[in-house]
Amino acid sequence: MIAEPDGQGSYPPEERERRVGFFTDTSVCIGCKACEVACKEWNLLPEDGLVWTGHSYDNTGELNANTWRHVAFIEQDKPIAVQDAGVGHDFRWLMSSDVCKHCTHAGCLDVCPTGAIFRTEFGTVVIQDDVCNGCGYCVTACPFGVIDRRESDGGMHKCTLCYDRLEDGLEPACAKACPTESIQFGPLDELLARAHGRVDELHEVGVDDARLYLADGDDGVGGAGAFFLLLDEPEVYGLPPDPVVPTRDLGEMWGAAFAAGAALVAGVAAAFIGGRA
Amino acid sequence: MTEPVSYYGRPIVKEPVWKPEIPTYFFTGGLAGASATLTLAARLAGNDVLARRALLVNTAAIIVSPALLIKDLGRPMRFLNMLRVFKVTSPMSLGTWIVSASGTASGIGATCEVLGILPRVKAAAETVAGLLGPFLSTYTAALVSDSVVPVWHGARRELPFVFAGSSCASAGGAVAMFTPCAFAGPARRLAVVGAALELAATKAMEDRLGDLVGEPYHEDSGGMYAKAAKAATAAGGLLMAVAGRKRLGAIAAGSLLMAGAACQRFAVYHAGKQSARDPRYTSIPQRQRRSTAKSPPTSARPTTSHAT
Numbered sequence: 001m002i003a004e005p006d007g008q009g010s011y012p013p014e015e016r017e018r019r020v021g022f023f024t025d026t027s028v029c030i031g032c033k034a035c036e037v038a039c040k041e042w043n044l045l046p047e048d049g050l051v052w053t054g055h056s057y058d059n060t061g062e063l064n065a066n067t068w069r070h071v072a073f074i075e076q077d078k079p080i081a082v083q084d085a086g087v088g089h090d091f092r093w094l095m096s097s098d099v100c101k102h103c104t105h106a107g108c109l110d111v112c113p114t115g116a117i118f119r120t121e122f123g124t125v126v127i128q129d130d131v132c133n134g135c136g137y138c139v140t141a142c143p144f145g146v147i148d149r150r151e152s153d154g155g156m157h158k159c160t161l162c163y164d165r166l167e168d169g170l171e172p173a174c175a176k177a178c179p180t181e182s183i184q185f186g187p188l189d190e191l192l193a194r195a196h197g198r199v200d201e202l203h204e205v206g207v208d209d210a211r212l213y214l215a216d217g218d219d220g221v222g223g224a225g226a227f228f229l230l231l232d233e234p235e236v237y238g239l240p241p242d243p244v245v246p247t248r249d250l251g252e253m254w255g256a257a258f259a260a261g262a263a264l265v266a267g268v269a270a271a272f273i274g275g276r277a
Numbered sequence: 278m279t280e281p282v283s284y285y286g287r288p289i290v291k292e293p294v295w296k297p298e299i300p301t302y303f304f305t306g307g308l309a310g311a312s313a314t315l316t317l318a319a320r321l322a323g324n325d326v327l328a329r330r331a332l333l334v335n336t337a338a339i340i341v342s343p344a345l346l347i348k349d350l351g352r353p354m355r356f357l358n359m360l361r362v363f364k365v366t367s368p369m370s371l372g373t374w375i376v377s378a379s380g381t382a383s384g385i386g387a388t389c390e391v392l393g394i395l396p397r398v399k400a401a402a403e404t405v406a407g408l409l410g411p412f413l414s415t416y417t418a419a420l421v422s423d424s425v426v427p428v429w430h431g432a433r434r435e436l437p438f439v440f441a442g443s444s445c446a447s448a449g450g451a452v453a454m455f456t457p458c459a460f461a462g463p464a465r466r467l468a469v470v471g472a473a474l475e476l477a478a479t480k481a482m483e484d485r486l487g488d489l490v491g492e493p494y495h496e497d498s499g500g501m502y503a504k505a506a507k508a509a510t511a512a513g514g515l516l517m518a519v520a521g522r523k524r525l526g527a528i529a530a531g532s533l534l535m536a537g538a539a540c541q542r543f544a545v546y547h548a549g550k551q552s553a554r555d556p557r558y559t560s561i562p563q564r565q566r567r568s569t570a571k572s573p574p575t576s577a578r579p580t581t582s583h584a585t
Contacts, residue, residue, distance in 0.1 A: 055285045061287070062287060064291075074284070111367045111369065112367060113359050113369040114355075114359055115358075115361060115362040116358070131358055131361075132351075132352070132355075132358075133351070133355035134350050134351020134355075135369065136294040136295055136349075136351065137369050140291075140425065140553075141423065141425065144289075144290075145288060145289055146291075147291070149294045149351050154351030155352060156351070235284075235289070235560045236284065238285075238287055238556075239289070240290070240559055240563055241566075242566045242567040243563070244425075246425050247423060249422075249430070249433060250423065253422045253437075254365075254368075256418075256437045256438070257437040259438075260411075260414075260437030260440065261412055261414065261437075262411070263438060263442075265314060267445050267470045268311070268314050268315055268467055271449070271462075271463040272318055272319075
């Protein structure tokens with residue numbers, strides 16, 4: 001199970017909602033990109049250029065300040081479980097809709113020096129655009145390369161898990177638009193139970209590759225509010241194999257900075273004492 | 278077939294958006310911090326000639342620092358939003374308070390010194406700046422290590438010592454340049470000790486990072502600045518030791534040490550960007566860690582049965 005996210009405990013119990021998130025089941029993603037479009041429309045995100053990447057059907061490329069859902073397309077010469085791809089050789093097409101993970105231990109939130117990034121009552125991680133001063137520290141703290149600076153306004157932007165829609169009792173735009181329920185929205189405990197059931201189901205029918213990613217509270221980010229069912233290693237999808245929130249080592253970093261500061265004082269002291277000898 | 282390290286070779290973590298103002302500030306902040314501590318020590322030792330020079334170097338370095346930091350922001354007008362919170366999990370938050378307090382103290386101290394007024398206020402201001410100096414010099418290393426950038430996070434134990442050494446070398450060098458030789462002994466010794474620490478800590482950092490993750494310190498801009506930093510720091514340290522008692526020698530050595538310290542910060546900056554851009558530095562060590570770890574982030578369950 002996934003622990004209570006950092007910061008949500010500061011809400012009084014009557015204001016705290018059940019933690020919600022996404023379960024993205026990539027085994028049923030058909031690569032329609034309805035999630036990308038719905039996200040852009042609902043959140044009024046600027047377009048990021050009409051370019052051809054040459055990377056299968058992916059012309060979006062990555063998550064960034066203006067893209068909060070990104071569908072990856074991976075073509076592989078591997079079999080699709082027990083099915084026949086019908087192209088004369090082993091072939092499968094992996095598709096996966098990536099999104100901000102809304103980590104239990106969120107690096108971006110930890111390092112934000114203005115308090116612009118906060119934990120909502122739903123357990124999600126949101127940037128307050130009217131507070132953010134665009135310092136860029138969150139960019140370096142995200143193990144997944146999600147957050148980026150938007151050049152047109154200088155601020156940092158990422159998925160809000162449709163905070164505005166949640167406030168009105170609606171589901172996020174991407175989940176609403178997904179035609180195959182590859183993107184499932186709901187209370188995290190329910191999603192986790194469903195995801196484990198789905199993995200078992202896939203294993204039973206011979207899809208041995210199926211595995212959950214970020215669904216374990218013992219991983220380096222304490223599990224995530226957006227977790228995935230993948231059919232290959234995470235790095236194949238552009239996801240880090242063993243993500244760790246950088247602030248996990250905070251004690252070590254402050255300790256080293258303090259020790260180095262002490263070395264500086266010792267150096268200065270020695271410079272004076274050395275002269276008198 | 279070798280396993281792919283990422284999705285079409287794309288980066289896994291984002292490249293830092295910081296511009297060259299940031300490594301420049303790492304240099305000026307480090308110089309300011311070490312010279313503030315030198316000022317306080319000189320005052321305590323009764324060397325007022327040295328203390329005055331160190332205070333002025335400290336103030337000059339700290340005055341440009343906020344300007345560099347504000348200019349780098351995506352929204353500079355909102356700089357003051359930094360001062361609405363105090364967060365120990367954010368070295369940048371703590372650092373902003375350190376720079377603000379230390380800069381204010383240095384400004385007050387330098388004003389009193391130049392105008393020759395309020396000796397007690399000056400002493401108090403110099404004490405505050407002197408005590409904050411070590412943190413001002415080293416927190417920036419904690420700041421960059423508190424990230425997912427492979428060469429920064431991987432060097433979290435060594436980087437503060439690199440910055441401390443580099444700060445001492447530049448502060449000692451700069452102050453020795455402006456101080457009559459008879460009074461500059463402690464500054465010269467600080468410069469030499471600092472240069473030695475900088476070189477030793479840099480070596481330890483590169484050893485820690487290893488062949489793969491340490492690559493950016495040997496390639497492209499990161500490699501170029503790293504090489505320049507080592508050469509200038511070693512030459513400056515040696516020159517200060519042998520010729521620092523002559524004013525001309527001190528000026529040459531001080532210039533080399535300052536150049537070395539600046540190159541050191543630019544090496545860290547560029548190597549960081551390079552290491553974020555190339556997914557190998559993120560993927561490969563994590564994959565190795567995962568294969569040895571007890572609880573991997575992907576929990577594939579054992580297959581129960583196979584359909585035929």
